[in-house]
Amino acid sequence: MKKRLKTVEAIKGWSLSGMYLVYTAIFWGYPFVWLIILALSKWNFLTPRKFIWFDNFIKLFQDELFWRVFINTFNFMLYFIPIVIGFSLLFALGLKRVRLFRTFFILAFLVANVSSGVSYSIIFQKLFAVNGPLNDLTRALFGVTIPWFSSPQLATLSIAIMVTWKFIGYYGLIFFSGLQAIPQSLYEAAELDGAGKWTKFFKITVPLLNPSIVMVLVLSLTLTFGIFTEPFLITGGGPMRTTYTFQMLIYSTAFQKINPGYASSLAIVVALLSYGCVLLTRKLVEREVELA
Amino acid sequence: MKKFWQISLYVFLFVASILWIYPYIWMVLASFKPANEIYGQFLPSRLTLEHYRFILQAADQMDRPFMLALGNSLLISVAVTLGVLVTSALVGFALSRLYFKGRNMIFNFIIFQMIFPGFMFIVPLYVLIKNLGLIDTRTAVILPSLVSAWGVFMFTQSFRAVPGEYLEAAKMDGANDLWIIARVLVPLTSSTASIVGLFTFIGIWDNFMWPLIIVSDYSKMPLSVLLASFNMQYGSYLGPVLAGSVLQTMPMVVIFLIFRKYFLQGISMSLK
Numbered sequence: 001m002k003k004r005l006k007t008v009e010a011i012k013g014w015s016l017s018g019m020y021l022v023y024t025a026i027f028w029g030y031p032f033v034w035l036i037i038l039a040l041s042k043w044n045f046l047t048p049r050k051f052i053w054f055d056n057f058i059k060l061f062q063d064e065l066f067w068r069v070f071i072n073t074f075n076f077m078l079y080f081i082p083i084v085i086g087f088s089l090l091f092a093l094g095l096k097r098v099r100l101f102r103t104f105f106i107l108a109f110l111v112a113n114v115s116s117g118v119s120y121s122i123i124f125q126k127l128f129a130v131n132g133p134l135n136d137l138t139r140a141l142f143g144v145t146i147p148w149f150s151s152p153q154l155a156t157l158s159i160a161i162m163v164t165w166k167f168i169g170y171y172g173l174i175f176f177s178g179l180q181a182i183p184q185s186l187y188e189a190a191e192l193d194g195a196g197k198w199t200k201f202f203k204i205t206v207p208l209l210n211p212s213i214v215m216v217l218v219l220s221l222t223l224t225f226g227i228f229t230e231p232f233l234i235t236g237g238g239p240m241r242t243t244y245t246f247q248m249l250i251y252s253t254a255f256q257k258i259n260p261g262y263a264s265s266l267a268i269v270v271a272l273l274s275y276g277c278v279l280l281t282r283k284l285v286e287r288e289v290e291l292a
Numbered sequence: 293m294k295k296f297w298q299i300s301l302y303v304f305l306f307v308a309s310i311l312w313i314y315p316y317i318w319m320v321l322a323s324f325k326p327a328n329e330i331y332g333q334f335l336p337s338r339l340t341l342e343h344y345r346f347i348l349q350a351a352d353q354m355d356r357p358f359m360l361a362l363g364n365s366l367l368i369s370v371a372v373t374l375g376v377l378v379t380s381a382l383v384g385f386a387l388s389r390l391y392f393k394g395r396n397m398i399f400n401f402i403i404f405q406m407i408f409p410g411f412m413f414i415v416p417l418y419v420l421i422k423n424l425g426l427i428d429t430r431t432a433v434i435l436p437s438l439v440s441a442w443g444v445f446m447f448t449q450s451f452r453a454v455p456g457e458y459l460e461a462a463k464m465d466g467a468n469d470l471w472i473i474a475r476v477l478v479p480l481t482s483s484t485a486s487i488v489g490l491f492t493f494i495g496i497w498d499n500f501m502w503p504l505i506i507v508s509d510y511s512k513m514p515l516s517v518l519l520a521s522f523n524m525q526y527g528s529y530l531g532p533v534l535a536g537s538v539l540q541t542m543p544m545v546v547i548f549l550i551f552r553k554y555f556l557q558g559i560s561m562s563l564k
Contacts, residue, residue, distance in 0.1 A: 010390075010392035010393065014392055019383065020383045020439060020444065021398070023438070024405070024439070024441075027417070030416075030420055031416035031417045032408075032416070035412060035413065035415070035416045038415060045419070091308075094301055094305055098305065101306075105305050107549075108313055111313065111548065111549075114494060114547075115316075115541050116497070116498045116537075116544055117500055118517075118519050118520050118523075118540060119537040122519070122534070122537050123534075124315065126534070133331065133334075136331070170559065222409070228500070229500050233520055247411060247501070250411065250415070254414075255505055264415050267412045268412065271409055274409065
C-alpha cells in the first residue's frame with residue numbers, strides 16, 4: 001500500500017516536472033544547441049548553412065566595429081559605475097538618517113525604476129533636446145546650450161545619467177539594507193575611542209558594506225552589457241558610433257546584415273566578457289565580512 | 293547645529309525626490325498642453341485632450357493603431373503572467389512537496405539555467421520561431437516567456453517553507469493536489485505569488501527588443517514597439533508621442549503603487 005502511494009507520487013512528480021522539462025527542451029535546450037551550431041556557421045537564414053568552425057570568432061577579433069563597441073562599453077562604465085554607486089550610497093546614507101517620510105523618499109526614487117524603457121528614453125530625449133527644457137534652463141542661467149546627445153563623450157554621459165536616474169532607487173535600497181545590518185554598537189565603541197566621522201565611514205561603514213557593494217557592482221556590470229533600448233531609440237549608436245552597444249551590434253548583425261552566425265558568436269563572446277568582468281570584480285573587491 | 297543639518301537633509305531629500313519624479317510630471321503635463329506650449333512653458337495655459345484624441349483616432353490612419361497595441365500589450369502581459377504563475381506553482385509544488393527520484397537534479401538544473409543571460413538566446417530563438425511559422429504573431433511574443441525558471445525557483449523555495457501539518461490536515465479532509473496548491477499553499481505564500489506576478493508583468497510589458505525583432509505587422513505590435521516606431525517616424529508630433537508614453541508607462545506605475553509592499557519585499561528577497 002505504502003509502496004503504491006510512493007509510485008503514484010513519483011508519477012505525479014515526474015509528469016509535472018516533465019511538463020517543465022519538455023518546454024525547456026524546446027525553448028531553451030534547442031536554442032542553446034542552435035546557438036553553438038550557428039556560432040560555428042555561415043548562414044543567411046535561407047540558403048544552406050555552411051560550417052566554418054572558428055572563423056566567426058577569428059573575424060570578430062579583427063573587426064574594427066567590435067573593438068569600437070568594446071571601448072564604448074568600458075567608456076560607459078567609467079561614467080556609469082562611479083556615478084551610480086556614489087549617488088546610491090548618498091541616497092542610502094541620507095535615508096538612514098531620517099525617520100519621517102522615509103517611505104515617500106523610497107517610492108519617489110523607486111518609481112523611476114518601473115518606468116518603461118521606451119517611454120523614459122523618449123522623455124529624456126525630449127527633456128535633453130537642444131530646444132528642450134533642460135537647455136532652456138542652462139541658457140537662462142549660464143547662456144550656454146549643451147548638445148547632450150550629439151557630442152560623443154556627452155552622449156555617453158547622458159545615457160549614463162539616464163540609466164542612473166532609473167537605478168538609484170533600487171541600488172540605494174540595497175545599500176540601505178546593508179547599512180541597517182551594521183550594528184550601532186560598533187559606531188559607539190569607535191566614538192569612545194575618539195574616532196571622527198570620516199574614520200568611522202572608512203573603517204566601519206565601507207568594509208562592512210562590502211557585500212552590498214559587490215552586489216551593486218555585479219548588477220551594474222551585467223546591466224552595462226545588456227543596454228539596448230536607450231541608445232537604439234535616442235542616438236541610434238551615434239555620434240560617430242560612440243554609443244553603439246553590444247546588444248545593438250548583435251541585433252543589427254543578425255537582423256539587418258542578416259548574419260546570424262556572426263551574431264551568435266558575438267553573443268557568446270559578450271556573455272563571456274560579462275562573466276569575466278563579474279568574476280574579476282568579485283576577486284578584487286569581495287572580502288569576507290563577519291557580523292557578530 | 294545638529295537640528296540645522298537634520299532640516300537641511302530633509303530639504304535636500306525632498307528636492308531630490310521632486311527632481312526624480314520631475315520627468316514623470318513633465319511628461320504628464322506636456323501630454324495635456326497645447327502643442328506650442330510643450331517646450332518653453334512648464335504650466336499650461338489650458339488643458340487639452342487633443343493629443344490623446346490624435347493617437348487614439350488619427351494615428352489609425354497613419355498606420356499606427358495605438359488602441360490595438362494597448363490591447364495587444366494587455367493580452368500578452370496577462371497571458372504571460374498567468375502562464376508563469378500557473379506553471380511555476382505546479383512545478384514548484386512537484387519540486388517541493390512530492391518525493392521522486394531526480395527531484396534535486398531538476399532543481400539544480402533550474403538554478404544552472406538562470407546563469408545564462410537572455411540575450412544569448414535571441415538569435416537561435418528567432419530561428420526556432422521561424423521554423424514554427426510564428427513570425428509576426430502575438431503567440432511568438434508570448435510563447436518563449438510562458439514558463440520561467442526564476443518563477444519555479446521562487447515558488448519551490450517558498451512552498452518548502454510551509455509547515456507539513458497544513459498539508460496533512462488538508463489531505464485528511466480529502467483535498468486533492470490542485471485544491472492543496474490553490475487553497476493552501478498559494479494563500480500561505482501569497483507574497484511570493486505577488487512578487488513573481490508583478491515582476492513578470494512589468495518585465496513583459498516593458499519588453500522591447502524581442503517583439504521588435506519578431507513583429508513587424510503594426511496591428512500585432514505591443515505598445516512599446518509601436519510607440520518607438522511612431523517616435524522614430526513622427527517624432528516631431530511631440531504631444532502625441534508624449535501621450536503615447538503616458539499610455540505605455542502609467543500602467544506600470546499604477547501597478548507598482550498598488551503592489552509597492554510586495555515590490556519592496558521582492559527587492560529585499562533578491563538580496564538573500
